[in-house]
Amino acid sequence: MLRQHFPSSALSQLGAAMNTQDPSKFPAPWNYLIPIGNRLLIWILFFLALYLLRDFLGLVFLTFVFAYICEHGVQGLAHRFRSRRLRTLLVFGTLLSALALFATFLAPELKKQGVSFVRELPRHVQTLDGKLSELRSKNPAVNDFLGDRDATDIVEELLGITHESPEDIKAGTRRGADKEQIQSLFGTLFGVFKNLASVAMIFVLAVLFAFLIVTDLPRIAKGIDSLRKTKINFIYDELSSTIVSFGRVLGRFIEAQGMIALINTVLTSIGLMLLGMNSLAFLAGTVFLCSFIPVAGVYLSTAPMCLVALDQSGFGLMAWVLVMVTVVHVLEAYVFNPMIFGAHLHMNPVLVLSVLVIGYQLFGIWGLILGVPAVNYIFGHAIQKPAEAAGAAE
Known part of the structure; x- marks a missing residue:
């Protein structure tokens, strides 16, 4: 069959190239199709491995963050202490001390208030229904605006998970799947507080693995680098280079997002204290966790x-809470995001704002999550020449 499409000279060249395993010596079009196929196969196997290890991705991600x-x-401590082991012990000692203080003083209160909120959630919704009924009776315009929607319907629409059409709302019909969806959404969030032991x-x-990795990082790096001298050097x-470059960009992004989440939590906690709100620890913990969820987290x-x-x-009081939030x-959005993202990812604040706005309009939540690190990686690494990309990485 091959002899019908290729002359004997081409077949002999193909056989010689296969013996040398050098794609550049293959006759056209194999000299560029085979390298492309190899690259596709490598990345397919890589993502397949990630899929098979999907149950451990949470642990892997946290280990990466801490590491x-x-x-x-x-x-950062290299200019003060020459010993890497001493610097590692100081950094992880500080981290463990912070986690121990959190587990001792805040975690029990978080769990207590979180469980209490979940138990009282039906009563909170019932109170909201009562307030809405009072508003409907006192103000017909409110009744025209809300229709037959109750508290659960309103929360569903605020969270953007309702599937009801305007005709369904006017007719008073509702889908049970929506209620199950909102209960599942809140259950996932509040389950973090209820299952603090497993978390x-x-x-x-994650901290243990990160400590072992950081402590022995130079030796680990040499061991991984030695793979270039093995038979799988092509992998x-x-x-x-791609994983290291994107990992560096993603790490800066997570670091920046963590700082924003911390600032957001502190400012919100101060506002809640000034308003005299109950369940302060639980609400502050919810704000911190939700700060990592773009748009819907708000x-x-x-x-x-x-x-x-x-x-x-x-x-x-609810109106004042909305004003504070x-x-x-x-x-x-307009001060901390541009400043912190710009400092950590070396991007102009105007560009950061543009990426966030355009990313949300084009890709929704995923555009907000991956827009900034993806653009930074593309312009700072992927499309740069090797020398320029190395300079950008530094």
């Missing part, structure tokens, strides 16, 4: 605050 942040701290175990394992050459963290405020003091998120 990246702590390695950053270890390098703490994952954190402990190393294809994957190593609603997820605001909904519990509004329910607690409404049950505690009525619509007046609006101010905090305006500061976050």
Whole structure:
């Protein structure tokens, strides 16, 4: 069959190239099709391995986060202490002390208030239904605006998970799947507080693995680099530079997002204290976790605050909570996001804002999550020449 399409000379060249395993010596079009096929096969196998290990990706991700942040701290202490082992012990000692203080003083209160909120959630929703009924009876315009929607319907729409059409809302029909969806969404969020023991175990394992990696990082790096001298060097050459470059960009992004989450939590906690809100620890913990969820995180963290405020003091306190949350998120979006992302990812604040806006419009939540690190990686590494990319990495 091959002799019908290729002359004997081409077949002999193909056989000689296969013996030398040098794709550049293959006759056209094999000289460029085979390298492309090899690269595709390598990346397919890589993503297949990630899929098979999907149950461990949470632990792997946390290990990467702790290792990246702590390695950053270890390098930052290099000008003060020459011993890498001593610097590693200082950094991880500080991290473990912070985690121990959190587990001792805040974790029990977080769990207590989280479980209490979950138990009282039906009562909070019932209170909201009562307030809505009062508004409907006093103001016909409210009744025209809300229709037959109850508290659960409103929360569903705020979270953007309702599938009801305007005709369904006017007719008063509702789908049971929506209620199951919102219960599952809140259950996943509040389950973190209810199952702090398992979450703490994952954190402990991640810190342990990160400590072992950072402590022996130079030797690990040499061991991985030795793969270039093995028979699978083609896999190393294809994957190593891309994974390292994107990992560095992603690490900077996570570091920046963590700082924003911390600032957001501190400002919101101060606002809640000034308003005299109950369940402060639980609400602050919810804000911190939801700060890592673009767009939807704002609603997820605001909904519990509004329910607690409404049950505690009525619509007046809830209005002040909404004002406070609006101010905090305006500061976050237009001040802290550009400043912190620009400093960590070496991007102009105007470009950061543009990427966030365009990414959300084009790709929704995924555009916000991956837009900034993806653009930084593409322009700073992927399309640069090797020498320029190395300079950008430094």
